[in-house]
Amino acid sequence: MKVIGIEIDKKRAICMVLSKDEQNNYVNLTGTNKYVEIKDDQNNHDIQVFAEKIHDFFDSIQPDHIAIITRQTKGKFAAAAVSFKLEALIQCYSKTPMSFVSKQTLTAYYKKNELPIVYDNAYQENATRLAAYLLR
Incomplete structure (x- = not known):
């Protein structure tokens, strides 16, 4: 089973792809595509490029499940509006079941x-925690 854990942080979707091998060890399959970033969320072309990149990434991995860490929608610590735009573009991917998991x-x-499992960069921690949680 291959899973993708995603944390949306500001203008980027941080991804961690994990699976388990025959010995039940966790395997990092993320490769060089550690995140997908949008340049200008007001530019229609940039929106389309983000959607194409993230969906091409999903197609290349062919995951069994994708999950996104939920963010606050209101209050003092509410997430930025652009993060919900990115979330919607990610959710448009219809080839794999998707779910949300809270922090x-x-x-x-x-x-x-x-x-x-150990992650390569500090910014990948939450996405790694989510992906490993999905494989438990």
């Missing part, structure tokens, strides 16, 4: 469980 769920899970 609170991940925090509770990792209080009792260790992260079973």
Whole structure:
């Protein structure tokens, strides 16, 4: 089973692709596509390029499941509007089931469980936690 965990942070979708091998070890399949970024969310061409890039990435991986970390919609710590635009473009991918997981769920899970794989860059931590959570 291949899964993609996605954290949307500002103008980029940070992705982590994980699977398990025959020995039940976690395998990082992300490669060089660690995130997809949009330049200008007001530019129609840039919106289309982002959608094409992220959907091509999904097609190249052929995941069994994709999940996105939820963000606050209102209040003092509400996410930026552009992040919801990116989320909608990601959700337009119809070839794979998609779900949402809250940061609170991940925090509770990792209080009792260790992260079973090392990530390459600090900004990948939440996406890695999500992908590993999906494979538990």
